[in-house]
Amino acid sequence: MKKIILSKLYHKDKNQIRINFEYNYEIKEYVKKHPLVKWSNTYKTFYLPFSKENANNFCVYLRKKNYLVDFKKLQNNKINTLPKKLSPEITSSIDLFKKWLVQMRYSNNTIKTYISMIELFFKFHSEKNIQQITKRDIEFFNDEYIIKNNYSSTFQNQLINAIKLFYTYNTNQYLDLQNLNRPKKSKKLPEVLSLDEIKQILTSIKNLKHKTLLSLIYSCGLRIGEALNLKTNSIDLNRQLLHIKSAKGRKDRFIPISPTMILLLNRYLSLYFPKVYLFEGQANAKYSTTSARQVLKRGLSKTNITKRVTLHTLRHSYATHLLENGTDIRFIQELLGHNSPKTTMIYTHVSTTSLQKIKNPFDDFNI
Structure with missing residues (x-):
């Protein structure tokens, strides 16, 4: 029986229901047909707005195809609800960082990804300013936000890249960026057509x-x-x-x-x-x-x-x-x-x- 896992996702300043499954064309096409389901380019996943009613209705929708639905993570996975706005100081620093990325000719996609990740990181640490961030704050964010919300190792690596680049621009002499541990990358072989x-x-x-x-x-x-x-x-x-x-x-x-x-x-x-x-x-x-x-x-x-x-x-x-x-x-x-x-x-x-x-x-x- 084909299995679909539902978990929580914080995306676009709202709680969402994340939809995970081992790739299957039939499942993908069926999930996409649901009127509330959307695709996130940031997290590379399908999702729909979080609510008990939406979760129940979506489970019924999946069971019509006899798919096995695992919603334990939806019940137990805690999401940190982050503030919607950043402090003026942080906002100003991120704006300057964005202009610097443009000047350094980073691609639009890279700029968009890095800025969204930096904003997410500082919303999580909303009580701190830029110079107060330590290596332990980054590790804590990984443990309490990325891991608990079941984000990918690719997302985690991108976040570390974004933070390192941000602090290369905004020098913090007390932040040890050289020894930030990265998750192991999965070694997946590419799909090839004959x-x-x-x-x-x-x-x-x-x-x-x-x-x-x-x-x-x-x-x-x-x-x-x-x-x-x-x-x-x-x-x-x-x-x-x-x-x-x-x-x-x-x-x-x-x-x-x-x-x-x-x-x-x-x-x-x-x-x-x-x-x-x-x-x-x-x-x-x-x-x-x-x-x-x-x-x-x-x-x-x-x-x-x-x-x-x-x-x-x-x-x-x-x-x-x-x-x-x-x-x-x-x-x-x-x-x-x-x-x-x-x-x-x-x-x-x-x-x-x-x-x-x-x-x-x-x-x-x-x-």
């Missing part, structure tokens, strides 16, 4: 713009932000090169475009005539990430693929297929824009070609 599954998705999409977008993400191993930030002058059709500008880590790189992709791009450009961005939405604005996800979702719905597939899965699949075709890992690192070869090496663990070359000792038995 070549046949990639073809299923791309051939299921009839809209030329949508097909070109997903094809380019896969054929060049792009992050979704990189694809949507492409401008019409990012493509050199004569040299068959794609110029990625100011990608993650503010790095530029060139990626070769396959001849088949060139043909598809030419068809797309001759029909749509984008003005600024290669992929444009309404009023010539940049195409949105939400719209791109919907394109993939509709494509997947027309296939028999049951894996957990995101736009980033296309990038993982591109890298894995390159490795399986014999491409040197150093070239793959360059194409993906990875700083460290260690990041790229993860694809050696999901390459079926590499795994199939391993001789199983059981083959030496004559049974």
Whole structure:
């Protein structure tokens, strides 16, 4: 029986019901259909407003599908209700920190995440000012807020990054930032699609713009932000090169475009005539990430693929297929824009070609 765990979450200055389950496409789609359920990009979880009535109604809704509902954490998990406002002094410091992040050219997503985390931290320690915070205050916040509210290790690591950067800007000589302990990261392997599954998705999409977008993400191993930030002058059709500008880590790189992709791009450009961005939405604005996800979702719905597939899965699949075709890992690192070869090496663990070359000792038995 499929199990769903309900627990408490403090989000957007309100208590919420957090919905946890081991990834399952059927459960995800059913949960999303509930009129009160929303998705939090901050906590990477589904949730709905906290109330006894909502909890009871949602349990009934889940049991219609015979899902097992565990709501013990909803009953026992204490949430610290935080103040809605920060002191003027803290607010002013956070505003200056935000301006500094902008000046240092951090991405909008990073700035938004770090600011929300710093605000959360200081709401928890609302009785203290910036210079009074100690290492023990950070550990206490981890114990009494992050752990008790069942937030992920990724969230905890991001919080530590945000605090360290905040105090790099707002110097506190008494705060020992070097020895802040971090939780161990889970070592999850990326989901990878086969070549046949990639073809299923791309051939299921009839809209030329949508097909070109997903094809380019896969054929060049792009992050979704990189694809949507492409401008019409990012493509050199004569040299068959794609110029990625100011990608993650503010790095530029060139990626070769396959001849088949060139043909598809030419068809797309001759029909749509984008003005600024290669992929444009309404009023010539940049195409949105939400719209791109919907394109993939509709494509997947027309296939028999049951894996957990995101736009980033296309990038993982591109890298894995390159490795399986014999491409040197150093070239793959360059194409993906990875700083460290260690990041790229993860694809050696999901390459079926590499795994199939391993001789199983059981083959030496004559049974």
